[in-house]
Amino acid sequence: MTALAWLIPVALFLGLLGLAGFLWSLRSGQFDDLEGAAWRALEDEDEPD
Amino acid sequence: MSLQTAIPGTVTTEPEMAADLNEDTVSLAVENMHCGGCMRTVEGALSALPGVSNARANLSAKRVGVRYDPLRCGVDDLVGALSGAGFKASPMQSGGEKEAGTSDRDYLRCVAVAGFAAANIMLLSVSVWSGAGGDMDAATQDFFHRLSALIALPAVAYAGRPFFRSAFDALKARRLNMDVPISLAVILATGMSFFQMLKGSDQVYFDAAVTLLFFLLVGRWLDQRLRTRAQGEAQNLLSLQSGLATAISADGSHRRVPAHMLEPGERILVAIGERVPADGIVLSGNGEVDQGLITGESAPAAISKGDAVYAGTLNLSTPFTLSVTAAADMTLLSEISRLMANAEQGRAAYRRLADRAAQIYAPAVHILGAATFAGWLILGAGWETALTHAIAVLIVTCPCALALAVPAVQIAAASRLFREGIILKTADALERLAEADWVVFDKTGTLTLGRPMLLNADEIPDDILAAASALGAASTHPYSKAVVEAAKNRLGTVRIAGDVTEMPGEGLARKTAEGEERLGSPGWCGAREDMSASLWYRAPTGESVGFQFSEALRPDASETVQQLKGLGLGVSLLSGDREGAVKAMAEETGIGDWKGKVNPADKIADLKRRSREHKVLMVGDGLNDAPALAAAHISISPASAADITQRAADFVFQGEKLASVVEAIKVASRAHSLALQNFAIALTYNAVFVPLAMAGYVTPLLAAIAMSTSSILVTVNAVRLSGLGRQEAP
Numbered sequence: 001m002t003a004l005a006w007l008i009p010v011a012l013f014l015g016l017l018g019l020a021g022f023l024w025s026l027r028s029g030q031f032d033d034l035e036g037a038a039w040r041a042l043e044d045e046d047e048p049d
Numbered sequence: 050m051s052l053q054t055a056i057p058g059t060v061t062t063e064p065e066m067a068a069d070l071n072e073d074t075v076s077l078a079v080e081n082m083h084c085g086g087c088m089r090t091v092e093g094a095l096s097a098l099p100g101v102s103n104a105r106a107n108l109s110a111k112r113v114g115v116r117y118d119p120l121r122c123g124v125d126d127l128v129g130a131l132s133g134a135g136f137k138a139s140p141m142q143s144g145g146e147k148e149a150g151t152s153d154r155d156y157l158r159c160v161a162v163a164g165f166a167a168a169n170i171m172l173l174s175v176s177v178w179s180g181a182g183g184d185m186d187a188a189t190q191d192f193f194h195r196l197s198a199l200i201a202l203p204a205v206a207y208a209g210r211p212f213f214r215s216a217f218d219a220l221k222a223r224r225l226n227m228d229v230p231i232s233l234a235v236i237l238a239t240g241m242s243f244f245q246m247l248k249g250s251d252q253v254y255f256d257a258a259v260t261l262l263f264f265l266l267v268g269r270w271l272d273q274r275l276r277t278r279a280q281g282e283a284q285n286l287l288s289l290q291s292g293l294a295t296a297i298s299a300d301g302s303h304r305r306v307p308a309h310m311l312e313p314g315e316r317i318l319v320a321i322g323e324r325v326p327a328d329g330i331v332l333s334g335n336g337e338v339d340q341g342l343i344t345g346e347s348a349p350a351a352i353s354k355g356d357a358v359y360a361g362t363l364n365l366s367t368p369f370t371l372s373v374t375a376a377a378d379m380t381l382l383s384e385i386s387r388l389m390a391n392a393e394q395g396r397a398a399y400r401r402l403a404d405r406a407a408q409i410y411a412p413a414v415h416i417l418g419a420a421t422f423a424g425w426l427i428l429g430a431g432w433e434t435a436l437t438h439a440i441a442v443l444i445v446t447c448p449c450a451l452a453l454a455v456p457a458v459q460i461a462a463a464s465r466l467f468r469e470g471i472i473l474k475t476a477d478a479l480e481r482l483a484e485a486d487w488v489v490f491d492k493t494g495t496l497t498l499g500r501p502m503l504l505n506a507d508e509i510p511d512d513i514l515a516a517a518s519a520l521g522a523a524s525t526h527p528y529s530k531a532v533v534e535a536a537k538n539r540l541g542t543v544r545i546a547g548d549v550t551e552m553p554g555e556g557l558a559r560k561t562a563e564g565e566e567r568l569g570s571p572g573w574c575g576a577r578e579d580m581s582a583s584l585w586y587r588a589p590t591g592e593s594v595g596f597q598f599s600e601a602l603r604p605d606a607s608e609t610v611q612q613l614k615g616l617g618l619g620v621s622l623l624s625g626d627r628e629g630a631v632k633a634m635a636e637e638t639g640i641g642d643w644k645g646k647v648n649p650a651d652k653i654a655d656l657k658r659r660s661r662e663h664k665v666l667m668v669g670d671g672l673n674d675a676p677a678l679a680a681a682h683i684s685i686s687p688a689s690a691a692d693i694t695q696r697a698a699d700f701v702f703q704g705e706k707l708a709s710v711v712e713a714i715k716v717a718s719r720a721h722s723l724a725l726q727n728f729a730i731a732l733t734y735n736a737v738f739v740p741l742a743m744a745g746y747v748t749p750l751l752a753a754i755a756m757s758t759s760s761i762l763v764t765v766n767a768v769r770l771s772g773l774g775r776q777e778a779p
């Protein structure tokens with residue numbers, strides 16, 4: 001049972017990491033244009049910035 | 050970005066300043082941007098302009114955000130660059146009407162949090178269930194419950210807000226909505242579980258509460274996404290409609306400004322082939338305009354100094370200047386707006402299917418929950434047991450079908466329509482369309498393409514047609530275009546004559562060795578008074594030939610009418626045009642019930658009379674149709690329609706095919722039957738589980754499993770819509 005003491009926190013931490021990652025990507029606008037993003041992946045050139 | 054605001058569209062010649070600090074951003078709606086290639090062309094065309102520092106296209110929203118230096122280029126340059134690349138674009142009208150309530154991004158955040166919590170708590174719960182009665186000791190079980198509480202409490206507090214807020218607002222207004230039992234179930238289940246956990250009991254419902262929240266949030270999010278998308282499309286349409294106008298400054302210089310920013314009293318120039326951007330009085334220029342969008346009349350009208358012209362009128366023959374008048378002062382537009390406002394009141398009362406169901410459902414859920422609680426108390430059970438069973442009833446009855454399946458069906462239906470160029474402008478339009486049993490068409494621009502077609506082509510000799518089309522190719526007048534099209538069909542190619550001069554209001558002329566040849570009005574071409582022909586060609590020899598025109602029917606108009614009749618819908622034709630023209634069109638398309646010379650108020654009266662027995666679908670494009678569109682139960686307009694008309698319509702379809710109307714009706718009725726099926730599934734599920742829950746046989750495990758299966762079942766059923774559609778497509 002001692003394994004639970006560190007396995008569960010680790011599992012929860014990893015889950016929270018995923019959640020935080022999703023919330024970050026949402027905030028940074030990566031879900032604003034799903035159709036466009038699919039096409040951009042196929043572009044060869046670098047973005048003109 | 051600076052606070053200094055330049056007037057958009059102004060091309061200034063001031064010396065350049067430090068560019069980086071003076072940047073403005075603008076969002077442009079871009080029509081016909083469909084793929085990655087288009088997106089790249091759009092971004093490339095904009096980035097190539099001097100002064101543009103960044104352009105980023107959004108393919109889903111069909112918009113492009115541009116950061117530019119207003120001193121080095123104006124909005125009109127951006128629009129010009131896009132039009133050069135083949136894209137119609139227009140600055141977004143900043144209505145500033147940010148919708149109150151929860152945005153779809155907020156919902157997605159709640160979905161993510163609830164999803165995370167549901168998955169982790171379910172993991173812990175499954176361990177507890179499988180360990181119960183086995184090798185898991187009470188201490189571990191208690192530890193797992195405490196852990197679940199640790200995850201569930203913040204998650205419920207965060208992700209439940211949309212429901213709590215809405216339920217609170219409803220209670221404040223002394224009403225019940227579906228969010229009241231949902232909030233009650235979630236809060237009671239969480240609170241009760243927390244209490245039981247402290248006592249060390251195994252009656253812990255955290256998993257059920259959070260899973261319930263998760264599924265309901267997914268449904269809400271889908272629903273919100275449909276609304277956001279419909280709203281965005283409607284905004285794009287309006288912005289594209291308004292376009293740019295050429296304003297004349299006091300010093301006589303021209304500048305391009307977005308039409309919605311025009312002020313009364315301003316002078317504007319309308320070029321040949323351009324639509325009049327705002328209502329106004331003609332200051333100079335004599336010519337012909339096409340008022341089809343406003344009056345439904347198919348023949349061009351003559352205008353001269355002092356005449357009033359309305360937004361949406363197409364300039365056919367000569368550039369003219371206008372003095373913009375305030376829309377509110379305009380008799381026609383204010384009359385139409387007033388009619389529309391009155392007509393729309395009836396529609397605001399429409400209640401969505403889900404809301405109507407909730408009206409019956411919400412009290413039933415409360416009564417069942419209360420009855421369970423009271424029943425168990427009377428039977429002598431403790432208050433904890435009674436409350437636990439009451440919560441089980443609330444959870445089991447929670448309306449996943451209402452919350453998830455109806456939005457899922459509507460999203461599937463709307464995406465199908467969007468793909469086919471049919472834009473949904475209001476979220477409940479699909480439901481109302483499914484109820485329609487009578488279709489009323491307008492004529493000009495709806496059944497017809499709103500442009501003339503050469504009628505007596507067979508009577509005209511080849512050489513005359515060739516000569517006339519050579520002249521006509523120089524003009525954008527619809528009659529000239531019709532002659533050119535007829536010539537192309539017969540002769541294959543059209544020679545384009547050089548040195549053609551356009552006489553404003555009269556026609557086209559060209560000097561040849563033998564004399565002058567003319568294409569234009571009867572009098573000018575020396576023709577006899579003959580009402581049947583509206584355009585004449587005078588050969589250099591002085592001999593003249595008349596051309597007769599009728600309106601070009603949409604290619605599939607008759608077929609569409611037959612299909613609609615086949616679907617069991619009644620079809621009528623109401624038009625503001627002459628009786629003769631309407632009769633001919635009705636006979637050609639096979640519509641028995643028609644009426645000509647109908648003014649906007651009569652159209653509304655006619656619709657009101659019909660709506661006593663029928664749910665009327667109105668299809669129209671003209672400004673004169675706008676009030677009728679608003680008055681009808683549901684309305685569709687083509688994308689070529691007037692601005693205000695598209696605003697009034699629930700659906701807007703693109704392209705020449707009228708079959709879009711049939712397609713929209715089919716998808717809507719399919720969506721309706723799928724939604725009803727989902728209600729049936731949900732009812733069956735409740736009929737089985739509610740008695741079990743009331744009797745106290747539903748364990749947390751059973752509640753969670755049953756709820757998930759019913760949710761998945763209704764979603765899968767909803768998704769069938771897109772599959773079925775694809776098989777039916779030709």
